[in-house]
């Protein structure tokens with residue numbers, strides 16, 4: 164959405180293909196998502212949405228330059244540039260590999276249980292001081308699943324740089340045995356899309 168918004172002045176036309184019915188609805192809900200979408204469409208005649216659809220195929224010319232997107236709903240969209248926003252997956256699978264950990268000397272201590280706890284989606288659960296299932300191994304940032312009072316489930320993965328910075332600081336404090344808690348942090352975020360300023364402090 165941010166990319167589409169910033170490309171809008173120079174692109175002839177932009178088509179946003181989304182799985183969701185409305186942009187940002189997964190975070191802000193249907194009402195705010197619709198409001199943002201209407202604002203974007205109303206303001207920028209060269210942006211259109213193809214909601215509840217996904218890219219199925221890319222077609223190109225003889226020089227391997229992309230010329231067309233085919234969607235699952237069989238829409239054909241002529242294009243010159245395609246940008247995929249695919250999200251992130253934590254690169255933590257190596258933590259499940261005791262041989263890799265052994266090469267780092269982590270499992271040389273007989274009292275520690277290995278491998279480290281990792282969720283099914285690859286995130287690393289930590290306590291309020293950023294300690295993993297091995298208290299001598301700390302994790303912070305996008306890969307950490309943190310305990311958070313502001314979260315409905317009391318746990319959250321927060322992919323924001325401000326939180327990553329804070330978690331890194333707390334992990335460093337814990338390493339020095341000067342523990343500070345992440346529990347009462349309130350994650351916040353702001354952005355501007357098509358002139359709409361979005362600022363929120365989240366309860367996830």
Ligand SMILES: Cc1cc2nc3c(=O)[nH]c(=O)nc-3n(C[C@H](O)[C@H](O)[C@H](O)COP(=O)(O)OP(=O)(O)OC[C@H]3O[C@@H](n4cnc5c(N)ncnc54)[C@H](O)[C@@H]3O)c2cc1C
Pocket residue numbers: 254303304305306321322323324325327352354
């Ligand atoms: C397109 C995009 C836009 C974003 N916009 C915003 C925004 O507007 N505001 C905001 O708050 N947040 C934003 N974020 C999220 C923000 O960038 C992240 O929350 C933040 O960078 C997380 O910091 P981190 O240190 O946990 O991870 P990263 O910044 O991802 O750093 C992890 C580092 O570890 C390295 N690494 C990975 N595996 C290994 C390994 N095995 N060995 C050694 N090194 C390894 C990686 O190469 C990388 O350099 C955005 C993210 C993206 C992708």
